[in-house]
Amino acid sequence: MEFKLTVTCDCGKRDELILKRTTNIYEGKVYEDFSSITDGKFKEDLFITQQNSPDEVVIECTSCGKEHNLTT
Structure with a gap:
């Protein structure tokens, strides 16, 4: 699964953040599966x-x- 976050500022700038996904699987068992906003990368660096x-x-x-501000 891939997650993208589109951000549009009041000044008109718009960019898409592709969230970094981390999955850790050991011997067929999933131990971690999450996406991170802070580790993601904006396409245009706006x-x-x-x-x-x-x-x-x-x-x-x-x-x-x-x-x-974004909160969880």
Whole structure:
């Protein structure tokens, strides 16, 4: 499964983040299977992600500096 996050800023900049997937399987048993926003990569590098706390990620527009907080 692949997850993509589309981010559109008020200034009009738009980019797509492909979330990095980590899967750890040992002897047929799945021990980890998750996708990470902070380890993902924007296609055009128009935004930056930062982990502010264990439950919060900030996405910042590199053009205008506007920030948005995402929580789990």
